[in-house]
Amino acid sequence: MSGPSWRAGQRELDLVLGDITRFAAEAIGNAANARLAGGGGVDGAIHRVGGPAIMEECRRIRGGCPTGQAVVTTAGNLPARYVIHAVGPVWRGGEAGEAGLLASAYENTLGLAAARGVRTLALPSISTGVYGYPLELAAPIALGTVADFLRQDSSLERVTFVLFNAETMAVYAKALEALT
Numbered sequence: 001m002s003g004p005s006w007r008a009g010q011r012e013l014d015l016v017l018g019d020i021t022r023f024a025a026e027a028i029g030n031a032a033n034a035r036l037a038g039g040g041g042v043d044g045a046i047h048r049v050g051g052p053a054i055m056e057e058c059r060r061i062r063g064g065c066p067t068g069q070a071v072v073t074t075a076g077n078l079p080a081r082y083v084i085h086a087v088g089p090v091w092r093g094g095e096a097g098e099a100g101l102l103a104s105a106y107e108n109t110l111g112l113a114a115a116r117g118v119r120t121l122a123l124p125s126i127s128t129g130v131y132g133y134p135l136e137l138a139a140p141i142a143l144g145t146v147a148d149f150l151r152q153d154s155s156l157e158r159v160t161f162v163l164f165n166a167e168t169m170a171v172y173a174k175a176l177e178a179l180t
């Protein structure tokens with residue numbers, strides 16, 4: 001189900017309710033952990049649907065991926081060319097640099113997508129599941145960071161947040177309204 005959208009010239013940021021593993025985009029983002037070890041939530045779903053090729057590549061990335069950074073793998077059986085694994089911060093109350101790390105996880109994801117000439121990118125709501133980042137605080141950072149990136153010139157034409165439940169959609173929709 002598609003929701004509201006925002007535009008900057010020909011570039012578009014939109015919100016969709018659904019499962020990111022079923023979404024057709026050239027690249028999809030993953031909310032990974034620093035060990036790139038797979039897990040529950042969206043990470044588990046991406047590895048389950050994408051198949052073992054993604055984990056094989058993750059294992060070859062020495063040292064995993066620090067919080068706030070991102071790495072790229074192929075997408076296995078997913079309808080995408082790349083998975084961009086970003087590691088968001090665990091919520092520790094807000095005084096541990098969480099906001100900067102969350103913005104940086106998105107920025108690095110967008111940068112890696114643009115470096116590969118990706119035009120369409122789907123993103124999950126990083127850190128707002130098991131990592132406990134409050135949705136109302138995470139949504140403006142997620143959307144603001146993507147909107148800032150789309151205002152610049154890059155290969156990206158459309159970025160879609162694929163949100164898994166109605167509550168997340170409602171909070172993101174409100175934050176998107178505040179952006180426009």
Ligand code: ADP
Pocket residue numbers: 018019020021031032040041042043045088124125126127128129130131132133162163164165168
């Ligand atoms: P984190 O550990 O970064 O919090 P989670 O995977 O626990 O990551 O949650 C991040 C967000 O991803 C949550 O909003 C959760 O509802 C959502 N999510 C879980 N499965 C999927 C999926 N298949 N597609 C899109 N979003 C998903």
